[in-house]
Amino acid sequence: MLKRIKMRTWIIIGLILVIVLGIFFFVVNLSSQGPSTSKTKGVQLTQNGAGQYQTVIKDGHYLTSAARGLTATSQGNAVDTKDFESGLLTLAKSHFKTGRYIFQEGQYLSSDTVNSLLARQTDSNTTGLNPKDNGKTDSSRNPIYVQSLTEQDFMTKDGSNLKLAGMVVGVAMNTQDTYQKEQYGANYYQNISEEDRIAYGKKIAPKLIKQIRAQNGVAKNIPIVIAMYANASEDSLGSGNFYSETTSKSGTNISSWTDIDDKTVVFPKESSDSSSVGSDENTGFTNFKNDISSFFPNIAGATAVGKFTNSKLQSMKVTVTTQFFSQTEIEAFANYVASAAVKFLPSSAPVQITIKTANETQAILVRKSDDKSYTTTIM
Structure with a gap:
């Protein structure tokens, strides 16, 4: 009788061990089949294919830009937005290799900062990249040159954390400024010559870099690439194109400008x-x-x-x-x-x-x- 009790006890213990081990291997197998991510102190990194960046997921959500969708005016060519952002990422790959760097949507330029940068210069907003309003309503008015900004961050692993290693900032410049002489009035169009657009972009680049480096968490010696994009006119069937780029390796100093031979036909x-x-x-x-x-x-x-x-x-x-x-x-x-x-x-x-x-x-x-x-x- 005692032997039977001992035998039953060992059988029960064996069954319990089998169940526990089964549950353990089920959980391990289930986790291995989940989304392909690697964790870095609360941050997940997607495992993308060859030639693509790993991207950052935080708390189970894709880390979106802190200032996405902001523009100087509501007018513009709708085709430009997607082309501007995707083209900027393609351009970034020539500066930050996909196998070494991790892509993160811009986190250092807040929406308030971007709004200030895209606004006109005033006595209360000296950081504005667009010129002061000269009060004119004809072709002699100061147009809105800078339509939008897009920040892209490139990170490297620093132990269990991510560290900002470089930035690419796209600057979308207007080729045509749409404005109104009175609120809710008719739209008027002011063409901006290629010569004026290029000159103004070069003029404001050091000022933009200074503001970027002033943001908390942006080191003075990380490379910052500024890429200039020419928006298409509002009624164009095609998008605009990138036309020039420069790099600041430290401070507000910039290298010479390099032409980009992109064209939309x-x-x-x-x-x-x-x-x-x-x-x-x-x-x-x-x-x-x-x-x-x-x-x-x-x-x-x-x-x-x-x-x-x-x-x-x-x-x-x-x-x-x-x-x-x-x-x-x-x-x-x-x-x-x-x-x-x-x-x-x-x-x-x-x-x-x-x-x-x-x-x-x-x-x-x-x-x-x-x-x-x-x-x-x-x-």
């Missing part, structure tokens, strides 16, 4: 555009447009935007506006567009084609660089 090109950039692509797009228009005569229009660096096409986005009333018409048209695109549009750069009505997207076609065919998604 809208297709079909206007007859007044004599630039050779995009000439071959323009011929191909024109043939593409004519081909699909002759096959489906109810096309309302087709345009494209090409991004070029050093005169080489980096990407093209095509928009075809039309109206179809049945799913079979949409599918037939999308298939035809895909075959025409292979024939006429460039294959050396990624191409995205959006087929849409005035109110909704009907299909999206995508081809990566050097792919032989398009992937089509019908909405």
